[in-house]
Amino acid sequence: MATKRAPKRAYLDDYLKFGFTSIVIEGIEKPQCVICLKVLSAESMKPFELKRHFEKEHSTYNDRNVSFFQRQSQSVKKSRLDTTGQTAITIRAEVEASYVVSTIGEELVLPCTKDIVCIMIGADVVKKLSSLSISDNNVQRRIQEMSEDIKNQVVEQIKQSPIFVLQLDEPTDVSSCAQLMIYVRYIHDSNFKEEFLFCRPLDSQTRGIDVFNKVDTFFCKRRSRLEKSWAVCTDGAPSMLGSHSGFQTRVRQFVPDVITNHCMIDREALxxxxxxxxxxxxxxxxxxxxxxxxxxxxxxxxxxxxxxxxxxxxxxxxxxxxxx
Structure with missing residues (x-):
């Protein structure tokens, strides 16, 4: 005969007088002490279990009122790193706000502009404003065009610079795909500038020749010269430092006097x-x-x-x- 499972007990606000709030771990609500932060099992969501923990571990807090435990509970919830913490709540609010303001141009700015123009100038000009399209698809295309324009500006500034320096990083994302990230430092208007150049996935292998081909292809498509590279900064991976086919060796074939340095992006691990x-x-x-x-x-x-x-x-x- 199958045994019946004990019903899951829900957290009650009255449990706060025992110094306990609730926390959800993998979809299961469990009691958490607001003093020692210990999380008890879901089966311990009973008044006598919580009271026993409180009297055994925190008997010195017997004279505290409920408002004290409320303040402790709020402090605990704000410090959590899960989806109930203050950080996660703030991030969710920021994401939601970004979606709301993404349609503000079409739903608020343009109608307000039409009303202002109609009153101040006349209805004839409003007809011209009606031809202005700021739908989500158009805004998306404009953002992509602006991004491409920024990249072209950086490339043009690199072309005008007498020298430039490259820094390479090859992290692996959560899908185990290697991503080649390139940073560039160059001279523009007598000042040093540092920009993020590009990020490209290394789909198959991560050999020195694969890394070099990605970098060389980027510069060739934009009619820039890799020979102007004055220094290269990489990590100590064999694909970067290999004496026969490493990335640095490939670069030296084009720039024999190039200076090589060790990357300091992961300086904590170093x-x-x-x-x-x-x-x-x-x-x-x-x-x-x-x-x-x-x-x-x-x-x-x-x-x-x-x-x-x-x-x-x-x-x-x-x-x-x-x-x-």
Whole structure:
């Protein structure tokens, strides 16, 4: 005979007098203490369970009134990094506002302009304004044209500069696709300028020749000369530093005197390489533990179950990214 599941208990505002608010983890509502921030299991959403935790762990707060716990609860919710935190709420509001103002030209600005012109100048001019199209598709095309124009301006300034410097980064996105990002620094009007040049996916391989072809194709299409490159900044990957087919070697075939530097985009990871021996031992132990868990599907599932049993906020580990 199948056993009946215990009904899920919902959070009640009265639980706040025991110092507990609620938090939703993977769709399950659980009680969270506003003092020690500990998250109890969903089965603990009972008055006597919450009261027992409060009296055992926080008996010194017995004389506090409900308003104190309300302030604590608001502080906890604001500090959360999930979708209920203040940061997530602000981001959602910003995204929603960006969608609202995207139609403001068509729905508000143009009608207001027509009313003003009709009163101040006359109805004949309003007919001319009616031919002005600011629909969402037209605005999208204008933005794309403006983006292309900005890129063309940067390329023209690079052509006029006597020299320029390139910095390459090859991060991998969430879909495991390598993205080649290029930054450029050059001279314009006797001042140094730094701009983001382009981002292109490396669809197949990430060899030095593949990286070089992306860069060379970009400059060739815009009739610019890679020979004006004075320095190149890359990381220490073999595809960049290879003595036979690395990107830097390919560039030297066009610019023999080019200066090469190590990229400092991931400077935090580079700084970790020079940690004190006492700190580095701890860091290496953490790497070993993470690799042990992530190296096996069984270990990963066991670790996830352990996190679930402990009501941990996070269930997965991330690999350490080695910077070369």
């Amino acid at each position: 700084a970790a390489k020079t940690l004190l021996a006492s700190l580095n031992v701890i860091l290496q132990e953490v790497f070993k533990i993470v690799n042990f868990v992530k190296s096996s599907a069984v270990n990963t599932r066991l670790f996830r179950n352990l996190c679930l049993d402990m009501d941990a906020a996070h269930m997965n580990l991330l690999y350490h990214t080695e910077v070369r």
